[in-house]
Amino acid sequence: MKNLFAFLCLFVLSVSMQAQNFTLSGTISDESGEPLPGVTVFVKETSNGTVSDIEGKYALRISKGTYTIVVRTLSKPIEKTVTITKDTVLNFDVSKSPEALDAVLISAVRVNADSPITYSNLDKKEITKRNLGQDIPVLMNFMPSVVTTTDAGSGVGYTGIRVRGSDATRVNVTINGIPYNDAESQGTFWVNMPDLASSTESIQLQRGVGTSTNGSGAFGASLSLLTDAVSEKANGEISNSFGSFNTRKHTVKFSTGKLDEHFELAGRLSKIKSDGYIDRASSDLSAYFLQASYVDDNTLIKALAFGGHEITYQAWNGIDRETLETNRTFNPSGQFTDENGNVRFHDNEVDNYRQDHYQFHWNQKLSENWTTNLGLNYTQGRGFFEQYKEDESFDEYGFEEIVVNGTTINETDLIRRRWLDNDFYVINLNANYKKNNLDMDFGAFLGVYDGDHFGEVIWARFASDSEIRDRYYDGNGKKNDLSFFTKATIRVNDKISLFGDLQLRNVSYKTSGLSSDVVPFNIDETYTFFNPKAGINYKVNTNNSLYFSYARANREPNRSDFENNNAVKPEQLDDFELGWRWKGENFTVNTNAYYMLYNDQLVLTGALDDTGSPLRTNSGKSYRLGLEIDASFKLSEQLTLRPNVAISTNKNKDFVTSQDGSLVNLGNTNISFSPDFVAGNIISYMPSNNFQVSLLSKYVGEQYMGNIDSDVSKLDSYFINDLNLNYTIKMKSIFESITFSGLINNIFGVEYVSNGYFFTFDDTWSTPGTTTTIEGAGFYPQATRNFLVGMTLKF
Structure with a gap:
């Protein structure tokens, strides 16, 4: 046990010493200061890029040097030059384009930080950390008022979610604004779309009725x-x-x-x-x-x-x-x-x-x-x-x-x-x-x-x-x-x-x-x-x-x-x-x-x-x-x-x-x-x-x-x-x-x-x-x- 502890300490120390890059981070917002999710941010001189999360925040790992940072929305891209010598904060005011490209797909069913709607967000960065095969409800398990379960007991296969005690038939789910709940049963069968988490940019969970959405009414929550x-x-x-x-x-x-x-x-x-x-x-x-x-x-x-x-x-x-x-x-x-008279199981x-x-x-x-x-x-x-x-x-x-x-x-x-x-x-x-x-x-x-x-x-x-x-x-x-x-x-x-x-x-x-x-x-x-x-x-x-x-x-x-x-x-x-x-x-x-x-x-x-x-x-x-x-x-x-x-x-x-x-x-x-x-x-x-x-x-x-x-x-x-x-x-x-x-x-x-x-x-x-x-x-x-x-x- 002592040897294991010593090894872990050395591992953490070695990891810390390898940090040679710096963090470039900031917030993308419109003219009123409202954060803009789904905005593409990338470094022009490299292949490094990301997308702002639901709170308009972005973060990139980047080495020392001078770079052109590009923000792309529905209007002309915005460019800023920045010299990186340490962790740097660079904010963008996208006053000429209130909508990000991909965020438009779901803007009608989502809400922002100033809306009088109760909600929580899960972005791609957070999803990726735990995306090792378990389904989306399991990845959402640690959000407020959420209880998840799985038939097989391991998070793979049939999984379910309840929000405020309401089961999956009462949680309205949309994918890019399109209803996913089965029209007749109103259930959500995540097993039919395995590993969807690997192609998900962000998730917004609105608790309660939430805003108007497409498909069956939200009676406990809506999930976008x-x-x-x-x-x-x-x-x-x-x-x-x-x-x-x-x-x-x-x-x-x-x-x-x-x-x-x-x-x-x-x-x-x-x-x-x-x-x-x-x-x-x-x-x-x-x-x-x-x-x-x-x-x-x-x-x-x-x-x-x-x-x-x-x-x-x-x-x-x-x-x-x-x-x-x-x-x-x-x-x-x-x-x-x-x-x-032998007990058997159908294969x-x-x-x-x-x-x-x-x-x-x-x-x-x-x-x-x-x-x-x-x-x-x-x-x-x-x-x-x-x-x-x-x-x-x-x-x-x-x-x-x-x-x-x-x-x-x-x-x-x-x-x-x-x-x-x-x-x-x-x-x-x-x-x-x-x-x-x-x-x-x-x-x-x-x-x-x-x-x-x-x-x-x-x-x-x-x-x-x-x-x-x-x-x-x-x-x-x-x-x-x-x-x-x-x-x-x-x-x-x-x-x-x-x-x-x-x-x-x-x-x-x-x-x-x-x-x-x-x-x-x-x-x-x-x-x-x-x-x-x-x-x-x-x-x-x-x-x-x-x-x-x-x-x-x-x-x-x-x-x-x-x-x-x-x-x-x-x-x-x-x-x-x-x-x-x-x-x-x-x-x-x-x-x-x-x-x-x-x-x-x-x-x-x-x-x-x-x-x-x-x-x-x-x-x-x-x-x-x-x-x-x-x-x-x-x-x-x-x-x-x-x-x-x-x-x-x-x-x-x-x-x-x-x-x-x-x-x-x-x-x-x-x-x-x-x-x-x-x-x-x-x-x-x-x-x-x-x-x-x-x-x-x-x-x-x-x-x-x-x-x-x-x-x-x-x-x-x-x-x-x-x-x-x-x-x-x-x-x-x-x-x-x-x-x-x-x-x-x-x-x-x-x-x-x-x-x-x-x-x-x-x-x-x-x-x-x-x-x-x-x-x-x-x-x-x-x-x-x-x-x-x-x-x-x-x-």
Whole structure:
């Protein structure tokens, strides 16, 4: 141990001595001092470049000398000459061009530092440090009010996110302003786009209703992703990582840089595999990203094609409490008993799905005041999940009874596949007007979804009179989503700005055919929602600002809601946010209190359907009341702390449920999956500009998986810590740099559960004449100590 400690001390010392470059940093802002994200900054004499983050900040590592620094926006590039002899700060006032090139793609759905909206940002630099194969929700785990989970327990494969207790179906996600949530289920399946983090420029998480966005309404949060910016210089990247559970990730990226000052072609190929922490919870993921861009002083045109193919062994069934205590990695999926009485597992109990996205964006600066954006999208998804089922009734599959050796057969073991084949089309139009103290956005969105649902039996011990490729159910769902919005920010004076946002949304949903339960499923509903928002921001001084906002959101039920209750109602939310922001040179604090008042909120019952999707029910009135604080402390040039904490109470009002055969009013109960206390912290230490060590901590308080406050449904609190290391070597030949990364997850080996399900059923046969409510629960264990290490070559 002493030798190891001595080695680490010598390593840190040697790293510190290698720091020969200097840091050039600064802020890109407009004429009002508002930071501009997504602005390209590069050194004219080298291939060194970067993009300003969501706060307008940039940083470059550069050796001693004199250089021309170029900032490129929608107007003529700005150049400044600087002599580097030490760490240097160089700010840019982009007064002639209020919009950065790539930032225009998402300006209509994002907010800035002066908006009365509660938000947090994650930029490419932060994403890259921990991007070793785990999915985007896991990379966001340390943001305020965020709780993440993964079926396989290791962060690869099916992952999920909750914000303020709201699950993924209630978190609106857009990629370059295009909705990513599935139109019918409203879920976000990150597994369909593996390694998207490697092509993500920045992420903005708006908590609460947020600003008007495209697609299903945000009922807990909205998440805006911006993909890679246009690169000024040609570059390439090869990244490989390996780790626990046989996890490995291989990524190759390239960019031609600007050809003839206008054209760029960039791309990425990725391959991720993992055996998973849970038994057989394997993932085999492939992905691609291709981008062609044209840029001039007033135009940005992008054509993108990206997508992925996932094959994951199912791990959505969870385990009961007894198994959790004795064999926490056990996976019951695919289990069956063969003809000889032996317990076996179906080797292809997998989810196999392919999804491709094609986007076209045209941003045009018409004048000093007007900027427009046209976005087009086509998404194609197709695939199935396969299951081995024992003793299935012929009736469920349309089979006729048969007689074998004088015995009537009406049950069989079989293997079935349930298919999805869907198409999603989008037209998105936005215009921005800026003049003096007025900033206005106008938008129109049309989404058209057409999805087929069908099932096939691909093998049966007794197939009756069925034919191969016969469909035992066949249905279709169509959804049209049309919305218009107008939002404006008016700067009344140097201290006060007003915000207003009006959205009108019309949704129609129609189904036909049979559901997967082989019953007629015919829904024909149309909803019209009006969603107003308003707020005020008051700048007390250069360091302090206060804001208050009100927002209303309406949201339609999803497909599963209709399948389980044809009388399900849309839900409504009134969101009140009160915040204080303090920003100093080395210390920033964001504090906000929120009150989210729901009517007919669709809360999770805790139960799952047979595809692992959570079931929900209207709960009448409910509310979420909370306080969120996040801060950043720069204690020295080497040491930074970034803590956050969320304290809340989340209640159903006068919750009525069925217990032991009668309806019971339980009064105010806790909303499922809504912990009262969530906290995170990142401690970063940089002994040199080339080396960084970060300790990432997360605490999640106890929570209930149901809405009746049953102890059976309780998930215990947990506190986990991860250690992240990054070391970069600058090169002068062949490669620009080599970066070594390491991530030790759950360094103290905590056995914890971040997700599960809860169910009840009425027992009427154990004691004749009485009804007893039986409760049960399932759990998804997360991995104990595990690691990932990687190396990235840039050239």
